[in-house]
Amino acid sequence: MKRVKLTVAYDGTAYHGWQIQPEGDTIEEELNKHLSELLREEIHVLGASRTDAGVHALGNVAVFNTSARMPVEKIAFAMNTRLPSDIKVQRSEQVADDFHPRFCKVRKTYRYQIWNRAIPNPLVSRYSTFYYYDLDEKRMQKAADCLKGRHDFSSFCTAKPDRPNHIRTIEAISVERSGDMITVTITGDGFLYNMVRIIVGTLLRVGGGQMEPEEMKTVLEAKDRSLAGDTARPEGLTLVSIEYL
């Protein structure tokens, strides 16, 4: 029996998120189906991050046990000949028998892309959110700086009653413009439900001038979801990497 860790990239456009649903295709379901066929035993993966419908990943993580003889590093290549073009395993490796993708100390990085121009660009619209009005990325960076460090992020979280601990650490958060594309990159030790998308929704208010950068601190300290911005749309979000420490 071996425990295998897969690093998985996917375009989430066509999926109802990671987690198996009664209706609609999911990433988890595709992995289970093709792993089970490939290894000829029933496989149920354990995912690191249950990304929402429409969210993308370059490096989500799935773990499973197998007694199949196939060399572990070949599983990535064998899976990629079976998987659809919008899901590809980037790496397969053996891990310790007690490795759990969710209950370990990690460093996660997300990026959120905003196409900030009066006209949408169909070559980037699957992986970014279109924002018509001018955004000032320097104001957005100033507001983002208020979020760095260890805080209670209740203001930036869609409530889930079963997860009462809202304290997380943001190690780094940057807002960079390259032409018409603004990219927000956030690294931290974990993220609450919808946390990145609500942070981005609030940064959009700052960037568009409806909120001052300094007010970000007030919103954070209030621990009140109603003071933060809207949850930004899913298509702009990509889970870039999960580093196990």
Added chain:
Amino acid sequence: MKRVKLTVAYDGTAYHGWQIQPEGDTIEEELNKHLSELLREEIHVLGASRTDAGVHALGNVAVFNTSARMPVEKIAFAMNTRLPSDIKVQRSEQVADDFHPRFCKVRKTYRYQIWNRAIPNPLVSRYSTFYYYDLDEKRMQKAADCLKGRHDFSSFCTAKPDRPNHIRTIEAISVERSGDMITVTITGDGFLYNMVRIIVGTLLRVGGGQMEPEEMKTVLEAKDRSLAGDTARPEGLTLVSIEYL
């Protein structure tokens, strides 16, 4: 009566190319349909470049006449509320009554993207070609340099009997790597049928070591299609811009 020039961007994945076909959706058809509905008169656009099935564009050009009163610069915005998300008009402007998108002196730029890694990346696979084996972009640039200038490009052309003139000028051609992505960018006064894709197919042979960079000159001078490489796949190709001189 006004003559209007549209600059059009599209993700070609779902289309059977630019030109109207008996079967399958085309870019030309989508533009004709939505322009006719918007302006309430029958519109048939004249395209600058008849891109093939699966090829993308950031700046293809379509021209038509209209007697509608709508201000010309508003047509782009009005069209974008009607067009599907994978086709968007970037700009609409009035041009001279005798302006023809194909019979003018132009500078066209194409780019071709190659994802050069052992594992495909689903977040770039719509807009690039996957190439498993290592490519040496410096060798590719050396070969590409042989093509600069005014030449008979018969070796890099799928024959069309009705277009006997195969002399074109390549102003610039660059091969650049950024991480796992190699981008070939070509600017010239016009391109023969499949010319960019055959040039890239030949550069792939050079980059992979099956052909020496200097042999590119021999292939060019032979004016023989059979000496060049395969026609590279369509999804890597994007028509970036058409500049009217």
